[in-house]
Amino acid sequence: MKVFLGIDWGGTYIKAGIVNSSGKILKKIVYSSSQLKRRQAFTGEIKRLKDTFKKYNIKAVGIGAPGIINVERGSIYYLPNVPGWENSPLKTMLEKELKIPVFIDNDANIFALAEVRKGAGRGMSRAIFLTLGTGLGGAVIFNGQIIEGKTSASELGHVVIDVNGKKCGCGGYGCIETFTGSNHLLERYRQLKKIKTAPKEVKEIFDKAKTGKKEALIVWQEFSKYLGKFLAGMINIFNPQVIILGGGVSGAFNLFRPLLWQAIKAQAMWPQLTGLKLVKAKLKDAGIIGAALLAKDKLEADTRATNADKRKPSPVRISA
Numbered sequence: 001m002k003v004f005l006g007i008d009w010g011g012t013y014i015k016a017g018i019v020n021s022s023g024k025i026l027k028k029i030v031y032s033s034s035q036l037k038r039r040q041a042f043t044g045e046i047k048r049l050k051d052t053f054k055k056y057n058i059k060a061v062g063i064g065a066p067g068i069i070n071v072e073r074g075s076i077y078y079l080p081n082v083p084g085w086e087n088s089p090l091k092t093m094l095e096k097e098l099k100i101p102v103f104i105d106n107d108a109n110i111f112a113l114a115e116v117r118k119g120a121g122r123g124m125s126r127a128i129f130l131t132l133g134t135g136l137g138g139a140v141i142f143n144g145q146i147i148e149g150k151t152s153a154s155e156l157g158h159v160v161i162d163v164n165g166k167k168c169g170c171g172g173y174g175c176i177e178t179f180t181g182s183n184h185l186l187e188r189y190r191q192l193k194k195i196k197t198a199p200k201e202v203k204e205i206f207d208k209a210k211t212g213k214k215e216a217l218i219v220w221q222e223f224s225k226y227l228g229k230f231l232a233g234m235i236n237i238f239n240p241q242v243i244i245l246g247g248g249v250s251g252a253f254n255l256f257r258p259l260l261w262q263a264i265k266a267q268a269m270w271p272q273l274t275g276l277k278l279v280k281a282k283l284k285d286a287g288i289i290g291a292a293l294l295a296k297d298k299l300e301a302d303t304r305a306t307n308a309d310k311r312k313p314s315p316v317r318i319s320a
């Protein structure tokens with residue numbers, strides 16, 4: 001049986017799993033990411049992992065990494081929350097050790113691929129996926145595939161929604177991420193409540209809103225207004241069949257869904273909304289599944305390209 005090793009490289013944990021061709025996890029292992037921060041430790045552990053799973057016929061490795069990736073070369077430009085990985089040729093490093101193909105993409109792209117193939121967007125070929133957390137990760141699936149550039153494209157969180165907005169982690173100003181990120185929501189709640197320190201978790205604002213507390217409700221109303229306007233733009237561009245929301249902040253999905261839908265409806269071009277679904281992400285291990293499916297897709301595409309090359313007629317030599 002052909003299987004793939006999918007690796008989900010998160011801020012707190014690195015999860016790895018053996019996944020079959022239809023996206024089912026057969027074995028899973030979880031590490032603390034602090035253990036594997038250094039390049040040496042990372043490649044060493046992945047090598048050990050492959051050896052542990054040697055009874056499986058692993059065809060390729062897929063990795064979802066938390067940062068800006070050169071997907072063409074499989075190298076890391078940088079990881080915002082993991083220092084020391086600037087300009088790392090991760091694909092080359094790992095292929096040398098593992099002796100099998102390795103493919104890397106941005107984690108949001110990987111999550112989106114898993115949700116469209118196996119989760120909340122199953123059966124859909126056009127989807128917008130967002131991870132609502134500290135930041136705003138995004139991905140676009142078109143014709144069933146991740147929209148790809150040379151680097152990890154679809155940095156949706158860094159679309160400007162307010163030209164006079166505050167500074168964003170990307171270096172720009174007024175990005176949608178500065179309105180939907182969990183830190184912004186906590187700070188906005190603190191301002192509205194006129195309290196000294198903000199609550200620690202967004203869940204608190206969610207719980208307060210459920211009991212009808214005014215300031216908490218305002219936070220979610222504003223959140224939905226900005227996110228809805230932003231999504232309307234994405235809908236007008238990509239005409240998705242489904243919008244899938246994941247990440248910690250999506251815990252409040254049932255609460256903000258009607259507000260968000262209202263904001264989308266008020267802004268998007270109405271024909272684009274026909275049949276559009278707005279759903280919450282479904283998969284627990286989207287990172288592992290998506291990374292493995294990426295490896296499968298890329299390996300198949302590489303094989304097709306090689307075979308097409310072989311079929312080309314060899315040039316005819318004409319001797320004088």
Ligand SMILES: [Zn+2]
Binds near residue numbers: 158168169170172177
């Ligand atoms: Zn930004």
